[in-house]
Amino acid sequence: MRYVAIGDSFTEGVGDDRPDGSVRGWADLVAQGLADATGQPVLYANLAIRGRLLRPIIAEQLGPALALGPTLISFNGGGNDMLRPGTDMPWVVDQTQHALQQILDADVEPLLIAGANPTIGLPRGDRVQAKGDQLTAAAVDIAHRMGVRMCDNWSDPVLARREYWSLDRLHLAPVGHQRVASNVLRALGFAHPADWVIDAAPVGAPSRRDQLRYTREHVLPWIGRRLTGRSSGDGRTAKHPEFVRVDPR
Helix, strand or coil, rough: CCEECCHHHHHHHHCEEECCCCCCCCCCCHHHHHHHHHHEEEEECCCCCCCCCCHHHHHHHHHHHHHHCCCEECCCHHHHHHCCCCHHHHHHHHHHHHHHHHHCCCCCCCEEECCCHHHHHHHHHHHHHHHHHHHHHHHHHHHEEEEEEEECCCCCCEEEEEEECCCCCCCCHHHHHHHHHHHHHHHHCCCCCCCCCCCCCCCCCCCCHHHHHHHHHHHHHHHHHHHHHHCCCCCCCCEEEEEEECCCC
């Protein structure tokens, strides 16, 4: 199997840090899970870059992904678009469908992936919730009409709980990435490895002091980047632009 993942920080693996400062994430775990389940090495590439909107995901990642000659491409995008006011959601839906068609036309299997729902911890999360609900419903419809597999993490009620998210409340914690990887493997017809931790102990609502710290350390810097046109992904490149071999354990 030759597996390529494209997307933004969700697919890159932000929130699941390794000791050396690099990130792992659900797509890395899926590659390992596929190797373990099949007993065969998996060639794996990950072109995702944090901060990317849907347009550059398609423009900058899809072509190189197809050029690698994969048998499977996981596609996720639109999460950063949803966080911005005035997003043209019908355009996001239309572009998602076109991207899937390009993958199918290349005789590659696409896996459409809906991101997890972070809105419990976000300011004005109800607005993001509405956009996410709209995009996910449209994605389910697209997958059904096009006959492609889909992994709907947005509708997983467990992933929506606080304990599955990192301190910035936008990116999954390690246990969240493992749960997403489990969902993805299930969508592909495989079980997750028995040593994965996909359940977390509940945590309480943040205190007022926690909220103030969160605003100072995460919300205000995010707003600052938006106002200055900067992105968390500026200057970054894909972590696995070429295939790496993942052997079964």
